Amino acid sequence: MEKTVVEYIKKARSAGLSYEQIAEQMGKAGWNMANILHLLLSLAKQAELPEVPLAVSAKNIKKSYGSIEALKGVSIKVPFGKVFGLLGPNGAGKTTLVRILTTLLTQDSGSAAVAGYDVRRQADEVRSVVGLTGQYTAIDDYLTGRENLELVGRLYHLKKDAVKARARELLDKFGLIEAADRPAKTYSGGMRRRLDLAMGLFNHPKVLFLDEPTNGLDPQSRIALWQIIKEQVAEGRTVLLTTQYLEEADNLADVIVVLNHGQVIAEGTPEELKSKIGGDVLEIHLKEISDAARVAELLRPISKDEPRIEDQLGIVSVPAAGGASSLVAAVRLMDREGIPISDIMLRRPTLDDVFLTLTGHKQA
Amino acid sequence: MMNTISDIAAITRRNLIRYTRLPQLIVFSTIQPVMFLLLFTYVFGGAIQPTGFHDYITFLLPGIIVQTVLFGSMQTGIGLAEDLSRGMIDRFRSLPMAHSAILAGRTLTDMLRNAFVIVLMVIVGFFIGFRIEHGIGKFGMAVLLTLLFGFAFSWVSATVGLMVKEVETAQVAGFIWIFPLVFASSIFVPIETMPAWLQSFARHTPITATVDAVRALSLGQPWHTGFWQAMLWTAGILLFFIPLSVYFYNKRKS
Numbered sequence: 001m002e003k004t005v006v007e008y009i010k011k012a013r014s015a016g017l018s019y020e021q022i023a024e025q026m027g028k029a030g031w032n033m034a035n036i037l038h039l040l041l042s043l044a045k046q047a048e049l050p051e052v053p054l055a056v057s058a059k060n061i062k063k064s065y066g067s068i069e070a071l072k073g074v075s076i077k078v079p080f081g082k083v084f085g086l087l088g089p090n091g092a093g094k095t096t097l098v099r100i101l102t103t104l105l106t107q108d109s110g111s112a113a114v115a116g117y118d119v120r121r122q123a124d125e126v127r128s129v130v131g132l133t134g135q136y137t138a139i140d141d142y143l144t145g146r147e148n149l150e151l152v153g154r155l156y157h158l159k160k161d162a163v164k165a166r167a168r169e170l171l172d173k174f175g176l177i178e179a180a181d182r183p184a185k186t187y188s189g190g191m192r193r194r195l196d197l198a199m200g201l202f203n204h205p206k207v208l209f210l211d212e213p214t215n216g217l218d219p220q221s222r223i224a225l226w227q228i229i230k231e232q233v234a235e236g237r238t239v240l241l242t243t244q245y246l247e248e249a250d251n252l253a254d255v256i257v258v259l260n261h262g263q264v265i266a267e268g269t270p271e272e273l274k275s276k277i278g279g280d281v282l283e284i285h286l287k288e289i290s291d292a293a294r295v296a297e298l299l300r301p302i303s304k305d306e307p308r309i310e311d312q313l314g315i316v317s318v319p320a321a322g323g324a325s326s327l328v329a330a331v332r333l334m335d336r337e338g339i340p341i342s343d344i345m346l347r348r349p350t351l352d353d354v355f356l357t358l359t360g361h362k363q364a
Numbered sequence: 365m366m367n368t369i370s371d372i373a374a375i376t377r378r379n380l381i382r383y384t385r386l387p388q389l390i391v392f393s394t395i396q397p398v399m400f401l402l403l404f405t406y407v408f409g410g411a412i413q414p415t416g417f418h419d420y421i422t423f424l425l426p427g428i429i430v431q432t433v434l435f436g437s438m439q440t441g442i443g444l445a446e447d448l449s450r451g452m453i454d455r456f457r458s459l460p461m462a463h464s465a466i467l468a469g470r471t472l473t474d475m476l477r478n479a480f481v482i483v484l485m486v487i488v489g490f491f492i493g494f495r496i497e498h499g500i501g502k503f504g505m506a507v508l509l510t511l512l513f514g515f516a517f518s519w520v521s522a523t524v525g526l527m528v529k530e531v532e533t534a535q536v537a538g539f540i541w542i543f544p545l546v547f548a549s550s551i552f553v554p555i556e557t558m559p560a561w562l563q564s565f566a567r568h569t570p571i572t573a574t575v576d577a578v579r580a581l582s583l584g585q586p587w588h589t590g591f592w593q594a595m596l597w598t599a600g601i602l603l604f605f606i607p608l609s610v611y612f613y614n615k616r617k618s
Contacts, residue, residue: 104457104617105616105617124460127458127459132455134455136450138455140378140382142381142382142386143382151374152459154371155461157367157371157460157461183385
């Protein structure tokens with residue numbers, strides 16, 4: 001008896017079902033929940049089952065629009081409860097990947113699963129466990145904030161009372177309760193983004209997709225939104241976010257994948273990525289553009305990396321692993337050589353620096 | 365099935381709320397048709413005396429309600445193009461709802477609005493001299509036929525809106541072909557008064573067929589004149605354009 005059940009679970013696992021789904025199916029078949037749990041636990045202990053299911057897994061996803069290859073075989077793995085940052089410039093394929101994972105688009109080849117459901121074959125199941133906040137706020141300007149939320153709730157087929165209660169809860173949580181009964185077109189940019197996000201969170205999604213969530217927001221609203229995203233993670237939600245800003249990925253993500261021209265060019269924790277660049281960047285703005293080559297030569301001892309010259313601007317920059325001491329050394333050098341400068345600073349590495357280090361040239 | 369119906373209801377409700385919040389849409393879809401009715405009756409009514417009809421308003425009203433639903437159906441494509449360009453359709457598509465409800469809710473909304481406008485026009489019509497001759501039952505059928513015809517054209521409009529994807533383009537693409545169809549028909553004048561070459565075109569459009577059927581159900585001729593021909597056109601348009609608009613809707617996935 002136990003053997004056939006074990007066989008069944010193994011088969012279901014390799015078919016891509018999560019433990020929860022298997023338990024649910026067995027429950028429907030009349031199994032006692034406690035027995036199922038006991039069995040699953042003993043199996044897990046014996047390590048007879050494959051690895052822990054992933055929140056998102058994509059294998060070799062390819063997608064072309066006509067002759068343009070948007071994704072050239074992208075694979076990612078996102079564990080449950082983590083924030084996954086998809087970093088890349090415009091046109092890198094970030095949005096295309098998010099659209100495929102949220103069932104809005106069908107991939108040409110490769111396979112992807114979200115919370116154990118195949119995005120192609122089990123699209124409705126995927127839709128019921130994901131929340132999406134797209135690149136542009138998808139709210140109805142002529143509906144009030146409350147109406148927008150209740151519309152989404154009704155489309156999740158929740159009970160009327162539950163819809164009303166959840167809408168109120170979200171309005172409250174996102175600081176929109178006072179504006180709840182005003183048409184959304186009267187909202188500020190930050191309020192619109194919050195409403196958009198609240199709509200994505202309506203059904204307590206297991207995986208939240210945020211496509212450039214802070215695009216076009218002022219710094220204050222951006223930081224407020226970061227806070228909201230952090231709260232979601234604290235509640236145990238898995239978040240996949242795309243961004244063009246290294247700072248944002250650094251601030252929010254546990255794991256970052258760098259995408260360029262439809263390919264993964266780097267993967268790791270923010271620290272791993274930054275250590276590739278070597279921490280902060282030392283940047284010198286010269287008064288005389290013609291000094292640039294000489295300054296680059298002088299800076300060579302400060303960093304193991306090649307100094308970078310921006311000819312037209314008279315800016316020389318170099319990854320400065322030494323931080324403040326590199327800055328002091330550079331100031332002394334400039335002073336000793338009598339080179340006139342208009343500015344000298346240490347700054348956080350930008351996406352440009354990441355790309356320069358990873359690909360050897362600036363982002364396309 | 366229950367979910368699909370509740371989804372259609374939710375989308376329809378949302379679209380109707382939009383109408384009440386957009387004054388220019390209400391003006392466009394209610395005051396303008398009534399203004400057309402009054403202008404045509406009093407500006408052209410004196411010059412046009414269709415033979416066999418009591419007066420011009422009696423001739424005009426069955427035609428102008430068909431014209432009104434046709435213009436009204438253009439709103440379907442414009443509304444869909446707007447939802448597409450603003451990301452609303454993507455939002456809906458990321459929810460576990462019945463996708464047919466997006467198109468069905470849209471076309472249903474426009475049919476409800478058309479029904480409201482027709483009632484308004486008929487009331488105004490009665491005040492300025494319109495009379496029916498076959499009784500209220502047959503006139504009710506005339507109104508239903510008009511609504512069904514408008515519903516069919518909503519799907520044509522939906523197809524156009526999903527193809528062009530942009531609000532302004534949808535507006536232009538919607539009206540460019542509808543003007544010749546509306547004016548080269550029996551809506552405003554009897555076809556016999558047109559030049560021969562135009563007559564042969566005007567006589568064979570779905571609009572003339574429907575207007576003739578609606579007119580027959582309201583007055584004069586045997587009530588079933590042209591009825592089945594109009595039904596056939598309506599059914600044909602629905603059978604062709606529902607699958608076509610669904611095709612263009614699904615094409616967004618690839």
